[in-house]
Amino acid sequence: xxxxxxxxxxxxxxxxxxxxxxxxxxxxxxxxxxxxxxxxxxxxxxxxxxxxxxxxxxxxxxxxxxxxxxxxxxxxxxxxxxxxxxxxxxxxxxxxxxxxxxxxxxxxxxxxxxxxxxxxxxxxxxxxxxxxxxxxxxxxxxxxxxxxxxxxxxxxxxxxxxxxxxxxxxxxxxxxxxxxxxxxxxxxxxxxxxxxxxxxxxxxxxxxxxxxxxxxxxxxxxxxxxxxxxxxxxxxxxxxxxxxxxxxxxxxxxxxxxxxxxxxxxxxxxxxxxxxxxxxxxxxxxxxxxxxxxxxxxxxxxxxxxxxxxxxxxxxxxxxxxxxxxxxxxxxxxxxxxxxxxxxxxxxxxxxxxxxxxxxxxxxxxxx
Numbered sequence: 001x002x003x004x005x006x007x008x009x010x011x012x013x014x015x016x017x018x019x020x021x022x023x024x025x026x027x028x029x030x031x032x033x034x035x036x037x038x039x040x041x042x043x044x045x046x047x048x049x050x051x052x053x054x055x056x057x058x059x060x061x062x063x064x065x066x067x068x069x070x071x072x073x074x075x076x077x078x079x080x081x082x083x084x085x086x087x088x089x090x091x092x093x094x095x096x097x098x099x100x101x102x103x104x105x106x107x108x109x110x111x112x113x114x115x116x117x118x119x120x121x122x123x124x125x126x127x128x129x130x131x132x133x134x135x136x137x138x139x140x141x142x143x144x145x146x147x148x149x150x151x152x153x154x155x156x157x158x159x160x161x162x163x164x165x166x167x168x169x170x171x172x173x174x175x176x177x178x179x180x181x182x183x184x185x186x187x188x189x190x191x192x193x194x195x196x197x198x199x200x201x202x203x204x205x206x207x208x209x210x211x212x213x214x215x216x217x218x219x220x221x222x223x224x225x226x227x228x229x230x231x232x233x234x235x236x237x238x239x240x241x242x243x244x245x246x247x248x249x250x251x252x253x254x255x256x257x258x259x260x261x262x263x264x265x266x267x268x269x270x271x272x273x274x275x276x277x278x279x280x281x282x283x284x285x286x287x288x289x290x291x292x293x294x295x296x297x298x299x300x301x302x303x304x305x306x307x308x309x310x311x312x313x314x315x316x317x318x319x320x321x322x323x324x325x326x327x328x329x330x331x332x333x334x335x336x337x338x339x340x341x342x343x344x345x346x347x348x349x350x351x352x353x354x355x356x357x358x359x360x361x362x363x364x365x366x367x368x
Contacts, residue, residue, distance in 0.1 A: 014286065015109060019053045024090030024216050025108035026286040028054075031101035032279065054113045056088055058151055061116040066124040067139065072316065077173065080140040081125070083157040085116035087145035089177065089218040092287040093244050096144045098278040107279035112217075115151060122160035126358045129168050136355035139165065142175035150217060152180060162187045168358055169196060171350035175241070177202040179219045179227040185234050192236040195351040200239040201228050201266070203257050205250045213291045214246075225264045232265025237348040239268035242334075246274045247302030247326060248295055254330070255337045262341045269343050271334055272320045273327070274303055276311040302326055 014026050069079045086100055090112040097107035105114050128134060141147045147158040165172050166187050174181060174197070181188075181199060191197040205211050206221045219227070231238045240261035245251050258269055276284055288296040300311075306322025307313040313322075321327055338344050 015054075020109060021053065022090070022216050023054060023109055023112050024092040024214070024287065025112065025283050026290055027283065028106045028109040029279070029282070031104060031106050031110075032098075054109050056113050056115060056151070058115045058117055058155070060119050061085065062120050063118040063124060065128070066118065066121050067128050075143075077138050077140040077143075079137065080143040081121065081161060082144045083118055083121050083141070083147050083155075083161060084145050084149060084151065085118075086111050086114055088112055088115060088149045088151060089146055089215055091177075091215045091218065092284055093214065093246065093274055093280070094145075095275050095277065095280065097280055097283065099144065101279070108283055115149075117151065117155045117157060119155065119157065121157050122164050125161055125164045127360065129164070129170065130358040130360050132357075134357070136170055136352040138171045138173055138350055138352075140173045140175065146176050146178060146218075147174065148176045148178035148180040152178075159184055159187070162191075164358070165196075166191055167356075169194065169354040169356050171196050171352055173197070173350070174199045175202065176200075177204075177215065177218050177224060179223040182227050182230045185230065185236075188231070188236050189234040192234070194354060195349075196354065198237040198239065198268075198348050198350065199231055200241050200268075200270070201231075201261075202241040202243050203261060204243065204246075205253055206256055206260060207250075207253070210250065213287075225260055228261055228264040228266050232267075237268070238266045239270060240266040241270050241272070243270070243272040244274040245271055245330060246299065247306070247330075248299040249292065251330060254333055258334075258337045258341060258343065262343060267343055267346065268348065269334075269338060271330075273306060273322045273330070275319060276303060277314065281311045 015028060020026065066081055067079050068082065071078060085103065087094060087096065097111045100107050100111040105111065141158060141161065152158050162172065162184055176199070188197050188199070201224050203221060203224050204214060208220055208222070211218070211221050228238050228240065240258065242254055242257050245254065254271070261269065285296070285300065288299060292299070304310060305324055306327050308323070313319055321331065
């Protein structure tokens with residue numbers, strides 16, 4: 001029997017289209033921390049044909065703490081909450097995918113199908129805010145996985161967190177690509193009147209076909225723009241994130257996305273370049289070869305031009321924007337579009353002086 005070539009071995013690891021229908025990743029390679037590698041293979045008796053399709057499996061995960069802190073100079077917050085691990089949206093570019101390997105899962109299809117719900121999030125948050133040593137400052141929701149991914153409709157963990165923050169009059173920033181955020185306008189609108197909330201909607205492309213391939217279970221671009229409009233009309237400060245910009249694929253849409261979001265009511269905007277750390281570089285290449293074979297070489301070449309010939313640079317200040325001529329060109333286009341549209345002219349600082357520390361059952365009330 002003729003030995004398999006490297007390309008054939010790689011193709012053998014790809015998951016069949018029917019088993020991964022509606023998912024972003026093409027494979028489910030073993031996580032980098034696992035001591036053994038697991039592969040499905042055809043034994044000659046059509047064994048692969050008996051494998052079930054990848055279905056969403058939500059597992060309850062009682063968390064021990066809920067507010068996560070960071071000291072990254074690249075982002076505008078230093079504490080965040082993630083109600084879920086993994087994300088059913090299945091965005092092929094998601095920078096959170098490698099974090100699933102810490103759970104013993106793959107960054108590929110496992111990330112989209114083996115999900116964890118922190119069902120005690122609201123209870124923990126109440127306790128952490130009630131701590132006398134806690135000092136109020138912006139909490140960001142949606143920094144790792146989307147707080148409004150499809151399973152939020154049933155589990156409502158994000159909503160329960162917002163209810164705690166609203167009662168405590170605590171500032172919060174939301175990042176999502178789901179129109180489900182509009183469901184919680186009854187909480188967000190009153191918080192906005194007090195200067196306690198802002199929302200960022202990610203719009204990667206206006207092309208529904210590209211969006212379906214790149215973000216298979218996320219809200220359509222048109223509905224995201226509709227969410228921006230609904231939030232803005234309700235008085236909620238709204239930002240559009242052109243993220244990620246994939247060179248050679250959606251960078252031509254920068255101005256049109258900003259124009260559409262501005263027309264819908266967004267007055268703030270930002271962008272992030274595609275990042276390919278760890279497992280994402282393989283997953284993205286597999287997806288690109290499958291969906292855009294004619295553009296694959298150019299896309300990867302442009303991405304590497306942003307990072308000195310490498311797939312990715314982890315250095316602060318470079319990882320989200322890149323460097324070199326193409327990065328400078330994108331930055332200039334973005335800056336000119338913002339100036340023309342009058343966006344980013346106001347900085348929405350949220351208030352912390354209204355904070356009311358929660359009182360736990362059985363705790364002693366303050367005298368003041």
